Amino acid sequence: xxxxxxxxxxxxxxxxxxxxxxxxxxxxxxxxxxxxxxxxxxxxxxxxxxxxxxxxxxxxxxxxxxxxxxxxxxxxxxxxxxxxxxxxxxxxxxxxxxxxxxxxxxxxxxxxxxxxxxxxxxxxxxxxxxxxxxxxxxxxxxxxxxxxxxxxxxxxxxxxxxxxxxxxxxxxxxxxxxxxxxxxxxxxxxxxxxxxxxxxxxxxxxxxxxxxxxxxxxxxxxxxxxxxxxxxxxxxxxxxxxxxxxxxxxxxxxxxxxxxxxxxxxxxxxxxxxxxxxxxxxxxxxxxxxxxxxxxxxxxxxxxxxxxxxxxxxxxxxxxxxxxx
Amino acid sequence: xxxxxxxxxxxxxxxxxxxxxxxxxxxxxxxxxxxxxxxxxxxxxxxxxxxxxxxxxxxxxxxxxxxxxxxxxxxxxxxxxxxxxxxxxxxxxxxxxxxxxxxxxxxxxxxxxxxxxxxxxxxxxxxxxxxxxxxxxxxxxxxxxxxxxxxxxxxxxxxxxxxxxxxxxxxxxxxxxxxxxxxxxxxxxxxxxxxxxxxxxxxxxxxxxxxxxxxxxxxxxxxxxxxxxxxxxxxxxxxxxxxxxxxxxxxxxxxxxxxxxxxxxxxxxxxxxxxxxxxxxxxxxxxxxxxxxxxxxxxxxxxxxxxxxxxxxxxxxxxxxxxxxxxxxxxxxxxxxxxxxxxxxxxx
Ligand SMILES: Cc1ncc(C[n+]2csc(CCOP(=O)(O)OP(=O)(O)O)c2C)c(N)n1
Ligand SMILES: [Mg+2]
Numbered sequence: 001x002x003x004x005x006x007x008x009x010x011x012x013x014x015x016x017x018x019x020x021x022x023x024x025x026x027x028x029x030x031x032x033x034x035x036x037x038x039x040x041x042x043x044x045x046x047x048x049x050x051x052x053x054x055x056x057x058x059x060x061x062x063x064x065x066x067x068x069x070x071x072x073x074x075x076x077x078x079x080x081x082x083x084x085x086x087x088x089x090x091x092x093x094x095x096x097x098x099x100x101x102x103x104x105x106x107x108x109x110x111x112x113x114x115x116x117x118x119x120x121x122x123x124x125x126x127x128x129x130x131x132x133x134x135x136x137x138x139x140x141x142x143x144x145x146x147x148x149x150x151x152x153x154x155x156x157x158x159x160x161x162x163x164x165x166x167x168x169x170x171x172x173x174x175x176x177x178x179x180x181x182x183x184x185x186x187x188x189x190x191x192x193x194x195x196x197x198x199x200x201x202x203x204x205x206x207x208x209x210x211x212x213x214x215x216x217x218x219x220x221x222x223x224x225x226x227x228x229x230x231x232x233x234x235x236x237x238x239x240x241x242x243x244x245x246x247x248x249x250x251x252x253x254x255x256x257x258x259x260x261x262x263x264x265x266x267x268x269x270x271x272x273x274x275x276x277x278x279x280x281x282x283x284x285x286x287x288x289x290x291x292x293x294x295x296x297x298x299x300x301x302x303x304x305x306x307x308x309x310x311x312x313x314x315x316x317x318x319x320x321x322x323x324x325x
Numbered sequence: 326x327x328x329x330x331x332x333x334x335x336x337x338x339x340x341x342x343x344x345x346x347x348x349x350x351x352x353x354x355x356x357x358x359x360x361x362x363x364x365x366x367x368x369x370x371x372x373x374x375x376x377x378x379x380x381x382x383x384x385x386x387x388x389x390x391x392x393x394x395x396x397x398x399x400x401x402x403x404x405x406x407x408x409x410x411x412x413x414x415x416x417x418x419x420x421x422x423x424x425x426x427x428x429x430x431x432x433x434x435x436x437x438x439x440x441x442x443x444x445x446x447x448x449x450x451x452x453x454x455x456x457x458x459x460x461x462x463x464x465x466x467x468x469x470x471x472x473x474x475x476x477x478x479x480x481x482x483x484x485x486x487x488x489x490x491x492x493x494x495x496x497x498x499x500x501x502x503x504x505x506x507x508x509x510x511x512x513x514x515x516x517x518x519x520x521x522x523x524x525x526x527x528x529x530x531x532x533x534x535x536x537x538x539x540x541x542x543x544x545x546x547x548x549x550x551x552x553x554x555x556x557x558x559x560x561x562x563x564x565x566x567x568x569x570x571x572x573x574x575x576x577x578x579x580x581x582x583x584x585x586x587x588x589x590x591x592x593x594x595x596x597x598x599x600x601x602x603x604x605x606x607x608x609x610x611x612x613x614x615x616x617x618x619x620x621x622x623x624x625x626x627x628x629x630x631x632x633x634x635x636x637x638x639x640x641x642x643x644x645x646x647x648x649x650x651x652x653x654x655x656x657x658x659x660x661x662x663x664x665x666x667x668x669x670x671x672x673x
Contacts, residue, residue, distance in 0.1 A: 025478070051478060056505065057501070057504055057505060057508065059501035059504070059505065061463075061464070061467055061497065061498050061501055062467045062470070062498070062501035062502055062504075062505050064467070065464060065465075065466070065467020065468045065470065065471065065498065065501075065502070066467055066468070066470045066471035066474060066505065067471060068467075068468050068471055069456075069467070069468040069469055069470055069471020069472040069473070069474070069475070070471040070472070070474055070475045071471070072456060072457075072468075072471075072472065073406070073456070073471065073472040073475035073476065074475050074479065075471075075474075075475045075478065077471070089497075092461055092464055092498075093464055093467065093468075096461050096464065097459070097461070097464055097465075097468065101457075102662060102663065102664070102665065103442060103662050103663050104439070104442060104443050104447050104449075104457075105439055105442075105443060105447070105449045105451075105457065106439040106440040106442040106443065106662055107662050107667075108439065108449055108450075108451045109449070109451065109457070110665060141663050141669060141670070142663050142664070144664075164665070165665035166664050166665045241664075241670050
């Protein structure tokens with residue numbers, strides 16, 4: 001065990017995967033010589049050589065396409081896209097091919113690949129460098145979408161994603177890369193893709209979130225606990241396939257739910273969670289489900305980031321609203 | 326609509342008669358002839374079945390273009406990789422995909438090579454190196470690079486051959502893929518089947534250079550190669566050279582094969598946008614009668630060629646019966662094979 005950041009946990013996970021499986025290769029812009037924009041692949045090229053960890057041209061369709069070709073021809077590629085906003089040139093590859101290869105070929109192909117993508121606000125660089133369009137990918141059958149919010153989960157989900165025979169998008173919360181530290185097992189372990197994680201158990205209200213917003217969600221839970229409210233905090237951590245049972249079970253117990261995400265409200269992933277509650281836990285609800293999300297606008301420049309990102313106050317306010325009901 | 330038929334025709338060059346004396350084994354030439362017959366007769370039958378409303382959905386035939394697939398098929402090693410487009414029946418068959426399951430796949434039956442899930446546009450047969458047919462313009466050039474990277478990393482000596490159309494040279498993925506292939510010196514051969522049309526539009530109207538692939542080769546440090554795509558021997562030789570070099574570590578190649586599709590772009594396209602003079606001139610350059618005559622000239626008996634034709638006809642009949650006897654896919658099949666556990670979504 002050692003105390004590491006989320007970024008270090010990912011680096012350690014990649015190191016371990018490269019060491020134990022010669023079929024694992026890493027590719028992306030600047031990831032080899034420089035270690036990537038966020039230094040997640042630091043030192044790996046030196047350790048494993050330029051055949052295993054290599055720099056690509058700026059060509060997202062080319063990168064994801066190449067990773068897919070490697071996957072169907074026996075390798076386990078882990079591609080890095082610099083920011084979620086830069087994944088759109090690869091959109092065709094991800095949706096039309098990566099996600100559908102297995103179905104289209106009736107299982108003749110298996111697609112054991114991972115696409116790692118930093119996402120969310122927090123570095124003050126607006127739009128493309130800050131957005132959270134995870135619901136687009138969660139909508140696509142054939143893909144798995146995971147979003148860790150702790151160092152231990154980051155490593156465990158990464159290793160699970162690399163082992164997984166299906167293509168997995170690993171969305172990494174930029175704001176948390178170096179903001180959280182915890183003890184992480186240095187050995188080989190996986191965190192199962194699918195099940196939610198009950199981070200804190202409570203009886204009066206459930207707060208659902210994922211990725212970077214877990215930070216504000218935790219803080220809001222602490223404020224509410226000080227008020228004497230018993231709060232359940234759930235890290236969704238896998239958006240697809242979604243743990244509908246786990247989500248419903250929590251609200252069957254607490255009867256109240258606030259869903260928190262950074263992406264804009266409309267057609268955001270919170271809508272899917274609210275729908276699960278309507279379908280499976282309606283008769284347990286004591287109050288309407290609330291969503292606390294980014295606004296329906298374009299992610300702004302640095303000075304307006306704080307206006308955009310849902311803060312602790314908004315979460316606490318929404319929770320109190322339905323608690324007092 | 327602009328009347329393209331008033332545009333100047335683009336007529337084929339005459340056959341290069343020197344190809345008859347090229348150093349190609351006669352047995353190899355006979356097997357190329359068989360392959361040409363298979364591709365032609367299979368697709369003619371597919372067209373008939375389409376007219377009988379048995380082929381559901383769309384089909385894109387390569388009637389008239391068979392020499393490219395047959396020439397490459399003959400030059401490839403059994404474990405080499407093929408990547409093709411929605412116009413991929415010929416490439417799949419040229420790698421040895423069985424006709425029955427191929428025809429059944431076109432009919433969307435559950436005895437199809439992909440259980441009726443892929444259809445005409447996605448023919449795939451991993452066991453024969455047929456790594457898929459792709460219906461999004463350009464995407465598969467990038468994917469082909471990945472397979473080539475894998476072969477290079479494993480030191481397997483496999484070469485990847487990736488086919489696409491003239492229109493594809495104008496999409497970004499083409500350029501991304503060629504650059505990467507060269508940067509990484511991948512064992513991949515890109516083959517542009519220049520049939521002069523991007524769907525219904527003459528390629529020269531929408532391309533900055535006269536030779537859509539060959540004129541771009543220099544941008545990626547590659548040799549500019551144009552081959553007569555209607556001469557199986559010319560294709561076979563060019564294929565052998567490029568594949569051989571890629572196998573020895575000489576890196577990628579880009580080949581532009583000039584050809585012409587006899588029919589329309591897809592299904593019932595009557596292809597009226599083409600000048601009659603052009604259509605007729607290319608009909609005279611049909612690769613199959615030309616190759617037939619060449620083989621006779623090389624001393625092969627007429628009887629031997631007609632017996633190949635009859636054998637293939639019987640195979641196509643059998644494939645048709647096999648396909649027609651297949652079951653229609655069930656509703657349950659819809660919800661399978663989206664994920665590795667066989668399901669369409671996870672457990673709950
Ligand atoms: C990205 C994309 N845009 C448009 C289409 C529709 N489309 C299918 S085939 C085709 C023409 C391609 O022409 P070419 O590359 O010359 O191939 P050919 O059909 O002549 O073999 C088009 C535009 C597509 N499949 N993918
Ligand atoms: Mg064309």
